[in-house]
Amino acid sequence: MNIRHLVTSGQFTLDGGTWDVDNNVWLVGDDREVIVIDAAHDAEAIAAAVGDRELTAIVCTHAHNDHINAAAPLADRTGAPIWLHPADRVLWRMVYPDRDPDGDLADGQELTVAGTVLRVLHTPGHAPGAVCLHAPELTTVFTGDTLFRGGPGATGRSYSDFAAIIASIRERLLTLPAETVVRTGHGETTTIGDEAPHLEEWIARGY
Known part of the structure; x- marks a missing residue:
């Protein structure tokens, strides 16, 4: 079992603005099968990283365009299903108005790749x-x-909510073991133990 990290570059667009971004694409699997987490920007590069392994799923952590804009091309190329939480369909349709994801993610659902449960x-x-x-x-x-190294994700745009992200981090992430490595959508990795002490300062400054 291994985790591979690929950085792809493109643009994030929402609320009439466009920003250049570098995205982390994560591949989790072994020599036979793999899943892709957040197919961003470059389906060809992601497919090359998959190689001749079976791509069993393309999992979207959310549906901002910079996290899903290579998902459909990658699915078309490999036959892998795309999985997304249904609450993000509103964002998905901004990118793919005529195509739905292949499956819905649900809290507590377990995905298995190469014998490892996510x-x-x-x-x-x-x-x-x-x-x-x-x-x-x-x-x-x-x-x-x-959650990033140094704080929560942005909540200043449509369909985001600061109180909700703080609750999610407090209740769902900071309860994980301190040694848990946090592999993020952009930027460097961190650990739960490194981020946990800073929750109250994030709240105070409305980070």
Whole structure:
């Protein structure tokens, strides 16, 4: 079992603004099968990283365009299903008005790849259908844009909510073991133990 990290570059667009972004794409699996978490920007590069392994699922932590804009091309190329929490369909349709995801993610759902379980944690705030994927056997949680090194994801745009993201982080993420590695949607990794002491200061400054 291994975790591979790919960085792809493109643009994030919402509320009439556009920003250049670098996204983390995570591949979790072994020599035979793999899942992709957040197919961003470059389906060809992601497919190359998958190689000749079976791609069993394309999992979306949320449906902002920069996290899903390579999902459909990658699915078309590989036949893999796309999974998304249904609360994020409103954002999904901004990118794919004529295509639905193939399956719905639900809180507590377990996805298995190469014998390793990833448990879905619904963590609304950055987006209504945001999820994190906790892999206890790998001492890892994939947080999308819910938690970064240094603070929560942004909540100043449509369909986001600061109180909700703080509650998600407090109740769903900071309750994980301190040594859990946080693998984020953008930027560097961190750990639950490194981020937990800063929750109250994030709240105080409305981070």
